[in-house]
Amino acid sequence: MNSAWKDAMNRFITAAALLALGTTAALAQSPEGDPAKGANVFKKCMACHAVGEGAKNKVGPELNGIVGRKMGAVEGFNYSDTLKEHNAKGDVWTAEVLDAYLTNPRSYMPGVKMVFAGLPKESDRVNLIAYLSGFNEDGTKK
Ligand code: HEC
Structure with missing residues (x-):
């Protein structure tokens, strides 16, 4: 050579x-995700969702403890029949299911009444799920 x-x-x-x-x-x-970056992504959800202490239902249900929470489980929120059916079956929002759902909510779960196009960027979803994982069901930080 x-x-x-x-x-x-x-x-x-x-x-x-x-x-x-x-x-x-x-x-x-x-798989880790950056919660600080996820807080920024959550701004896209804030028109309709709250998280943290004292979070109230808005257009959508509050999202405290959502990672691992049963689907359609917030008391007093008027869910679509689709989410009511998932609730009755005992389905849970795992990180994997949330990732698939948030990519394109209405193609993953037809019948859901969440008007949101989705988060096509994987890093946005991973960071957002890391942020949401940081809240307990009562809204306190883990
Ligand atoms: C325009 C309003 C709107 C936006 C924006 C929005 N959502 Fe929603 N979301 C809703 C509504 C309404 C529901 C209830 C859907 C149903 O009952 O079918 C919902 C339901 C959900 C659920 C299921 C909750 C449960 O208790 O089962 C999750 C999880 C969720 N949204 C996450 C998000 C995230 C994360 C974002 C931001 C990336 C977001 N949503 C953006 C309106 C919105």
Whole structure:
């Protein structure tokens, strides 16, 4: 091998290694999420939802303790038949289900009356779920 070819190969191997490292770092980071960034994403929900101590139902139900909460479970909120049916079956908002729902609410759960296009960016959803996971059912911070 001549040396110019060797240099090119070395550069290629270095670039491939860096790319692999970057991908691993991104994958390692994604299940965690950043609650501070998630608080910012939650601004998109605040026209209709509240979270935290003293949170009240608005157009949508309050979202305290939503990660792990039973679907359609807020007392006094007038849910769609769809969410009432999920409640009757005992379905739960796990982080995975929330992620799928928030990507595109009405295609994931036809019949739901939440008028929201969805969060197509995975990082937005992961950060938002990290933020929402930080609240207990009574609205206090974990
Ligand atoms: C335009 C108003 C509106 C916006 C914006 C909105 N929602 Fe909703 N959301 C609703 C309504 C209304 C319901 C009740 C749906 C039903 O009964 O079918 C709901 C239901 C929900 C539920 C189910 C709650 C339960 O108790 O089962 C979750 C979770 C949820 N929204 C999360 C979010 C998040 C997170 C955002 C922001 C990314 C958001 N919503 C944006 C109106 C909205």
